[in-house]
Amino acid sequence: MARSEQRNGNHLPVTPPTLADVAERAGVSRQTVSNAVNNPDLLRPDTLERVRQTIAELGYSPNRAARNLRTRTSQLIGLRFAPAQEGTANAAMDRFVHSLVEASEVAGYHVLLFPGDDEDPVGGYDNLLRSTAVDAFVVTDTYLGNPQAAWLSQQRAPFVAFGRPWDDDEARHVWVDVDGAAGIALATQHLIDRGHTRIAWIGWRKDSPIGEDRRSGWLRTMHANGLSTTGLASRVEDVVHSGAEAAAVLLDESTPTAFVCASDTLAMGVLHTLWIRQLAPGRDIAVVGFDDSQVAQVFPVGLTSVRQPLEDVAVEVVKALRALLTHQPVEERGVLLEPTLAIRESS
Amino acid sequence: MARSEQRNGNHLPVTPPTLADVAERAGVSRQTVSNAVNNPDLLRPDTLERVRQTIAELGYSPNRAARNLRTRTSQLIGLRFAPAQEGTANAAMDRFVHSLVEASEVAGYHVLLFPGDDEDPVGGYDNLLRSTAVDAFVVTDTYLGNPQAAWLSQQRAPFVAFGRPWDDDEARHVWVDVDGAAGIALATQHLIDRGHTRIAWIGWRKDSPIGEDRRSGWLRTMHANGLSTTGLASRVEDVVHSGAEAAAVLLDESTPTAFVCASDTLAMGVLHTLWIRQLAPGRDIAVVGFDDSQVAQVFPVGLTSVRQPLEDVAVEVVKALRALLTHQPVEERGVLLEPTLAIRESS
DNA sequence: GACGCCACTTGGATCGATCAAGGGGGCGGG
DNA sequence: CCCGCCCCCTTGATCGATCCAAGTGGCGTC
Numbered sequence: 001m002a003r004s005e006q007r008n009g010n011h012l013p014v015t016p017p018t019l020a021d022v023a024e025r026a027g028v029s030r031q032t033v034s035n036a037v038n039n040p041d042l043l044r045p046d047t048l049e050r051v052r053q054t055i056a057e058l059g060y061s062p063n064r065a066a067r068n069l070r071t072r073t074s075q076l077i078g079l080r081f082a083p084a085q086e087g088t089a090n091a092a093m094d095r096f097v098h099s100l101v102e103a104s105e106v107a108g109y110h111v112l113l114f115p116g117d118d119e120d121p122v123g124g125y126d127n128l129l130r131s132t133a134v135d136a137f138v139v140t141d142t143y144l145g146n147p148q149a150a151w152l153s154q155q156r157a158p159f160v161a162f163g164r165p166w167d168d169d170e171a172r173h174v175w176v177d178v179d180g181a182a183g184i185a186l187a188t189q190h191l192i193d194r195g196h197t198r199i200a201w202i203g204w205r206k207d208s209p210i211g212e213d214r215r216s217g218w219l220r221t222m223h224a225n226g227l228s229t230t231g232l233a234s235r236v237e238d239v240v241h242s243g244a245e246a247a248a249v250l251l252d253e254s255t256p257t258a259f260v261c262a263s264d265t266l267a268m269g270v271l272h273t274l275w276i277r278q279l280a281p282g283r284d285i286a287v288v289g290f291d292d293s294q295v296a297q298v299f300p301v302g303l304t305s306v307r308q309p310l311e312d313v314a315v316e317v318v319k320a321l322r323a324l325l326t327h328q329p330v331e332e333r334g335v336l337l338e339p340t341l342a343i344r345e346s347s
Numbered sequence: 348m349a350r351s352e353q354r355n356g357n358h359l360p361v362t363p364p365t366l367a368d369v370a371e372r373a374g375v376s377r378q379t380v381s382n383a384v385n386n387p388d389l390l391r392p393d394t395l396e397r398v399r400q401t402i403a404e405l406g407y408s409p410n411r412a413a414r415n416l417r418t419r420t421s422q423l424i425g426l427r428f429a430p431a432q433e434g435t436a437n438a439a440m441d442r443f444v445h446s447l448v449e450a451s452e453v454a455g456y457h458v459l460l461f462p463g464d465d466e467d468p469v470g471g472y473d474n475l476l477r478s479t480a481v482d483a484f485v486v487t488d489t490y491l492g493n494p495q496a497a498w499l500s501q502q503r504a505p506f507v508a509f510g511r512p513w514d515d516d517e518a519r520h521v522w523v524d525v526d527g528a529a530g531i532a533l534a535t536q537h538l539i540d541r542g543h544t545r546i547a548w549i550g551w552r553k554d555s556p557i558g559e560d561r562r563s564g565w566l567r568t569m570h571a572n573g574l575s576t577t578g579l580a581s582r583v584e585d586v587v588h589s590g591a592e593a594a595a596v597l598l599d600e601s602t603p604t605a606f607v608c609a610s611d612t613l614a615m616g617v618l619h620t621l622w623i624r625q626l627a628p629g630r631d632i633a634v635v636g637f638d639d640s641q642v643a644q645v646f647p648v649g650l651t652s653v654r655q656p657l658e659d660v661a662v663e664v665v666k667a668l669r670a671l672l673t674h675q676p677v678e679e680r681g682v683l684l685e686p687t688l689a690i691r692e693s694s
Numbered sequence: 695g696a697c698g699c700c701a702c703t704t705g706g707a708t709c710g711a712t713c714a715a716g717g718g719g720g721c722g723g724g
Numbered sequence: 725c726c727c728g729c730c731c732c733c734t735t736g737a738t739c740g741a742t743c744c745a746a747g748t749g750g751c752g753t754c
Contacts, residue, residue: 016479016741019742030704030741031704032740034741035702038742040634043701043702052438059477061474061478063478063740064421065413065415065419065421066739066741067740067741068415068709069416069708069710069739070708070709070741070743071742071743083449091438098430102462110459110460110461110480111459112459113444113711114452114458115450115452130407130408131408131410131411132411132412133411156452185626268647292640293641295641295645295646296440298642300587301729365710367711376733377711377734377735378733378734379732379734381711381712381713382732389731389733391732394733408709410711412710413710414742415739415749416712416741417711417712418712418739419739546735551707556717559718678734
């Protein structure tokens with residue numbers, strides 16, 4: 001095929017303009033162009049205008065690699081995007097990532113995703129760190145015994161966690177989290193305000209600090225209102241099936257009129273049981289979930305759910321990152337945000 | 348605070364080892380170390396071993412910025428992470444991103460997320476492209492009139508689309524897509540095999556090529572089996588509410604025994620109507636959705652749904668990107684993958 | 695008229711890798 | 725014994741921006 005040998009008239013590897021190109025065209029020095037980009041204040045207004053115009057004409061944008069090399073930054077934030085577990089929690093993660101991408105953009109950063117395998121939980125971090133591919137990390141899964149936060153601290157790598165270091169009193173890193181207990185308290189109070197007195201709790205197993213935290217919100221709100229909680233709590237696996245079973249048992253033994261659940265997944269189980277028993281959610285029995293997942297929104301009977309302010313979390317995370325990266329003194333080691341309640345037909 | 352003036356014994360900005368450091372320690376030249384990393388074949392086995400050992404001892408990893416500058420690549424793939432619309436389609440996107448991150452990793456790439464606003468749809472692309480921050484893009488939302496693909500083509504920027512260029516016959520770019528019609532055909536045949544003859548279609552409005560494509564799968568399978576389709580099709584907005592209404596109308600007017608829907612969202616609407624009418628999904632009326640979203644999985648009655656092979660899509664996308672970036676001749680301009688059917692209780 | 699200051703310019707070095715070309719030593723052939 | 729060759733490795737230049745230090749011309753001030 002002689003055709004494939006054709007001269008590529010417009011296939012030329014068009015090299016983007018460089019700083020020097022702009023300088024020459026604008027009749028100034030490289031340094032001046034650099035200043036126009038990074039320290040506009042140093043230029044006389046008319047010069048600045050001229051340089052800016054040339055930049056626009058040529059479509060110049062500083063070469064990232066060169067800048068990164070010189071300034072020893074990458075303007076990238078690493079985020080481990082763990083394999084999707086097929087559950088409802090993922091949707092929340094998705095919302096968080098979106099918010100993080102936007103908050104980062106405002107601060108001049110981009111988000112770099114990298115995979116993580118459970119066998120070598122810090123491998124991905126290590127690579128990116130040693131090759132100075134990212135400036136900092138955002139760590140999301142701070143579950144019990146997760147070695148990432150500790151490892152990053154030890155490496156003196158800048159990072160901010162979404163989630164409290166529940167099990168590690170030694171932790172000195174910066175974190176942002178949502179007050180789950182307050183969210184559940186909100187939900188419980190909402191049900192009490194609607195006249196419910198027998199409100200059941202379906203949560204996770206005892207070894208989950210997050211689950212216990214959320215549970216405490218229910219407990220304290222019930223007691224604060226002088227309501228009994230005996231026989232009204234259940235702790236199960238976070239799957240639909242378990243939620244359904246727990247609801248059935250509680251309905252039989254303790255006749256609650258409302259359920260507060262540690263997750264939307266469990267709430268789905270409750271709805272399942274109600275459906276089987278021909279009980280109408282919202283009218284006969286109220287149900288509240290946690291995470292305001294898509295399921296909650298599109299379910300035939302909209303599920304009332306605790307909604308984490310993930311947009312705000314992202315903003316706080318980025319704010320903390322900026323502080324870390326500019327070596328500003330750390331004001332707050334941890335930020336705790338209040339969730340809201342998305343009220344729908346199920347309550 | 349005199350304390351804050353303390354010498355930072357271990358707070359030193361520990362500079363990672365460089366190629367030169369390794370070279371010196373191993374008693375070879377920089378180039379030899381570089382070759383050990385990039386062209387191991389060029390070294391004598393014993394030298395290679397020695398250099399590798401030194402690399403391991405120092406924990407050396409090539410500086411990304413420097414390498415990027417010299418090689419004029421970034422090993423990054425840009426992906427616009429558009430603001431989350433609260434719907435079921437998002438979950439699929441999420442699964443795709445996960446798969447893409449993992450497939451990219453294998454090929455030595457990372458995924459860079461950037462936000463996109465609708466007012467300036469190509470702004471984000473333009474910035475990254477001009478600053479040579481990414482090597483290529485993956486474009487996901489190739490909906491009608493989306494200017495991105497055309498713009499990128501015009502800029503001669505390497506990119507691969509997930510989704511066919513439905514409305515643009517001129518399009519010359521590489522794409523990967525899932526055969527929605529085949530998926531719906533699969534679903535329809537599945538229902539026919541179960542003995543259904545009156546199978547209704549609830550799809551999107553006529554101006555959606557994707558919707559019309561999926562609809563054609565239903566149409567051809569029905570006709571291939573000698574079944575009538577008159578009065579059994581409905582085209583509505585992709586929201587739960589509309590799906591519910593369409594189902595109600597169809598049930599009243601055409602007495603179908605099964606529904607095939609263009610999305611899980613619409614299928615949710617159908618389930619809603621069934622629930623109101625005390626009809627049991629799967630037993631009384633069969634329902635099939637599209638996208639195998641989380642909703643389909645956790646819904647009390649599991650929803651049968653067409654599942655896109657997003658893992659495979661990601662692999663194909665990355666394969667195509669590699670080919671583009673290594674300037675290999677393009678074998679296939681488009682790759683069409685077959686979806687599968689996730690069968691659950693609703694059918 | 696000397697001084698100082700502003701708004702640049704100038705020339706160079708630097709970040710850390712890769713590219714392109716340049717040795718040098720051992721070995722076989724003449 | 726010398727030449728040429730190949731294999732293995734070394735040397736210097738380079739990517740494009742930023743950092744740094746020193747210099748210049750014009751203008752206002754005292």
